[in-house]
Amino acid sequence: MTKRTYILLVVIYLLATVEALASDQLYNGTVRDEKGKALPGATILSDLGEGVVTDPFGKFKIKISDEAKYLTVSFIGYEMQQVALVDQTNDPLVITMQPSSISLSNVVITPDDTEIIHSLSQYDLAVRPINNSQEILRYVPGLFIGQHAGGGKAEQIFLRGFDIDHGTDISISVDGMPVNMPSHAHGQGYSDLHFLIPETIQRVDFNKGPHYAEYGDFTTAGYVSFKTRDAVDHNTIKVEGGQYGTFRTVGMFNLLGTPESDEDDQLFVAGEVFGSDGYFESSQGFRRYNVMAKYKSQWNPNTLFTATASTFYSKWTASGQIPVRAVESGQITRYGAIDDTEGGETARTNLNLQLVQDLKGATWSNQLYYSRYDFNLVSNFTFFLNDPVNGDQITQSETRDIIGYKSEYKRSDYLGSIQLQSKAGATMRYDHVDDIRLSRTKDRQEVLSDIARGDVNQSNVSAYIGESIALLPQLVLDAELRYDHLFFNYANRLDATDRTEDKGTWSPKARLNYQLSPNLSFFVKAGTGFHSNDTRVVVAQSGEEILPKAYGQDIGMFYKPASWLAINLTTWNLDLDQEFVYVGDEGVVEAGGKTNRKGVDLSVRAELTSWLFADVDLNYTKARSIDEPEAAQYIPLAPVFTSIGGLSFDFEQGWNGSVRYRYLGDRAANEDRSVIAEGYFIMDAVVNYTQPKYQVSLTVENLLNQEWKETQFLTESRLEDEPAPVEEIHFTPGTPFFAKLGFSYFF
Incomplete structure (x- = not known):
């Protein structure tokens, strides 16, 4: 210049x-x-x-x-x-x-696409009845989940043409505390949200793409941030019961009375007990226990302190994934099992401390968190392929301690008439994983041999800055820069080696938002991000090509042609560099090439009357592995067309509820699309009758009683009586018609 x-x-x-x-x-x-x-x-x-x-x-x-x-x-x-x-x-x-009453008219178009999305997600949360925490992930348009290990395992996630597994390419947090587990025994970025009690959720914030500096590792397809309540308006006891031996009890109690103002200290506790035998022929014996306490105090007019503590434990038995040929031959039914000794147990205890200070024109927030985590998962994907005598059952386990810190400074200023909003932040996270292990086992009891075993120490230190400039009242430019430096250490207990690597990466990001009129705004986003690879991959690759870049671009608009109608349309593109993936189920490293994903997202919200609300999300994605020959460029299990939507109602007399659907289209199960993973269309319904002192609810899943495959994988396996292995679709059957009744008492 x-x-x-x-x-x-x-x-x-x-x-x-x-x-x-x-x-x-x-x-x-x-x-x-x-x-x-x-x-x-x-x-x-x-x-x-x-x-x-x-x-x-x-x-x-x-x-x-x-x-x-x-x-x-x-x-x-x-x-x-x-x-x-x-x-x-x-x-x-x-x-x-x-x-x-909840109204779409309160969602306003601004030159800030993030705030519009946040308002829409609050609106969605208000008009749709809550079922469970994992399903709240479906509030993100285009995001699908699937369970395939008895309900206790973290769900598989699909978004923007990614088979994200259990969290590799999406950042998930609760009150600023990360949920993703790097270098996890089962899979990179493993995210188990079952410790979150759904009734405690106040807000769900999300956005897609690698465009936001506050979110680092795993933020390639996007992020989801849960915010829990600071207080409860009344005490609640809730009891639910349903088919297949399902029961659930929730209690929320305000221990310091109902807060009347910000000066009042607030403390509530919440607890949940859940159990189910499941719809499989072999009982799941699933049990989950949650306890949470949250304390909030305004020490003075300029200082807020929040402390949250929670603990969670679950245990279950699973029937696992089954091969299509075993069902078609009559060897087992859709709800049968080849190895019904699968299952696991897991626990997580969290302490989260947050301090926010008002510095007269600026805010400074500091957060310190700690988690203790235990995990044990027993699976059998190939049955008798590798060991025709004992079978191929594996056990993955770990014990983990996590400590983290985050500091963020935000300030709003004016340069003449130009509005400036500045932010700067720094984070630190340290994971110590003790005895991370992959073993061959039999009947969940006997350890036959160790495939991989060791200790992981992984740290992530980062810093970011950002400036938002209102070039005009209707035109806002956001420019951000993030730097992450990761340290990896793996002490291999099998060969007595101890190796350390480290790597840093810069992630620039920019967004431009223009509000053409009070009812129409446009946005353009471009940014880079990354997801870290498993520590065992990093040391195996000697630190080379271990933090592959993601390059994203979004162009879209928000439009409110009427106060009762909101439309969001986005076209997007996302490129990923070369990466190496640690396959936790086999203890091996697989190389992957460059990929490209592009698509269109359309979301529509409509307030048809004062009591009837409609929503629909349509998502189309083309995902390809660009280093492969054209005929073999399909990315296995990448969703192509998905849609969710429904009708919700809320009468003044106390009746409220919804009828919702989700549709996942057919998709390629392998690279040349010679094998197809079948899609599905499922409908659910919720009806509540709410009065000041009580609520009665009825929930029905799979209203039409469809036979559907919730998760599918193209796997080579061998049954006990087969002379040779067979490669075909293995699946977990989705929930059949399932009804449960609930009663809540408020006092």
């Missing part, structure tokens, strides 16, 4: 500043509910298009021109307000919001 250009830019900024001093006014304020509690995340827009969002204390600062007549304040679940502006900026505005 020449000296003359620099001088010109300085002059432009000075002119903008002079103009702003003459014609702009700065308004400060706080948005609160009817009890005086802060509402972080509320949207404030002027009638000329300037906009901001309230911080964790419910505070905002906005500079607008003298021509502006009013501010519009919106927040899901509250009546939209218009606040008239006067020539008085010394006294902060105090805006009190009144509760109202």
Whole structure:
């Protein structure tokens, strides 16, 4: 850039500043509910298009021109307000919001696509009844999950043409604490959300692509961030029972009474007990126990402290994946098993401490978390392929300690009339994995031999910065940069070697948002990201090509042609570099080449009447492995066409519920698409009758009683009486018609 250009830019900024001093006014304020509690995340827009969002204390600062007549304040679940502006900026505005029925009109179009998505996800969560925590992942348009190990194992995830396995290419967190497990015994990025009690969830934030600096490792297809409640409005006892020996009990209790304002300390505990024998011929004996406690205190008007503790344990038996030929021959039924001694047990205990400070125009948040994790999983994918005498059962196990820290500073400023929002953050995470093990076993009891066994020490240190510049009130540019440095150590107990590697990677990101009108905005995103590879891969590759890059681009729009209708359309592209994958089920390293995924996402939300809501998400993806011959470029199990949607209702008399569907189209099960993984169409329904003191609910899964394959894999296996192995589809049958009844008591 020449000296003359620099001088010109300085002059432009000075002119903008002079103009702003003459014609702009700065308004400060706080948005609160009817009890005086802060509402972080509320949207404030002027009638000329300037906009901001309230911080964790419910505070905002906005500079607008003298021509502006009013501010519009919106927040899901509250009546939209218009606040008239006067020539008085010394006294902060105090805006009190009144509760109202859920309405799509409270979702406003702004020059910030992330805030629009957050508002839509809050709207979705409010109008759709909650079933369980894992299924809340389906609130992300285009995301599908599948269970294939008896209910206790983390679900398999599909998104944007990825078979993500259990979390390799999506970052999942709860209250800022990461859920993904790097270098896990079963699979890279393994994410088990079963420790989260669904009734404690307040908000689900998500976005797709590697475009956000706060999210690092595993954020290639996108991220999902769960936020739990800070308090409960009333005590609750809930009891559910259903087919197949299914029962569930939940309790939530406010130990310090109902908070009346932010100055009141808040403490609640929640517990869950779940059990099911399952719909398989062999009983699952599934049991899960959850306990959570959360304490929040406002130490002073500028300091918030939150402490969350939780513990979780589950144990189950599984019937595993079964080959199509065994069902077609009549050897077993769809709900039978070749090896019904599969299953496992897992536990996780968490402590999460968060401190947020208001620094007058800025916020500084600090977080410290610790997790203790145990995992033991018994599987048999190939039956008698490798060991015709004892069978091919394997056991994967580990014990893990995680400690992490995150600090983030955010500030809002103005350069003349140009709004600037700055952020800077740093994170540290250390995983110590003791005795991570892959063994050949028999009947879940006898260890025949160890395939892999050792100890993992892995650290990730990162830092990021970002600047959001409102070039115009309707045009916002976000530029961000993240750096991650990872340290890998693996002490192999089988050959007594101890090896260490480290690697760093930069991830630049940029987003441009333009609001053409109050009802229409466009966005363009481009960014790079990565997912780390298993420590055992890293040392095997001597640190070479161990942090493959992901390059993403999104172009899209949000459109509200009417107050009752919202549309989001996105076209996207994602390229991945060479990577090496550790196959935890076999203890080997497989090489993969470059891949390209591209697609179109369409989401529609409609408030048909004051009590009837509709939504539909349509997603098309083309996923190819570009280093292979054209006829063999299909990525196995990559979804091509998916759709979810439904109708939800909420009557004033207390009746509410939904009828929902999910559709996954046929897809290639191998590289040349000579084998097809069959798609499915499933419908579920929920009906609740809610009164001030109680609620009665009925939930039905697979309303049409379809026979469907929930998860499918092309696997080579051999049954006990077969002379030679056979490669074909192995699957886990999806839930048949399943009904459960629930009763909740509020006090």
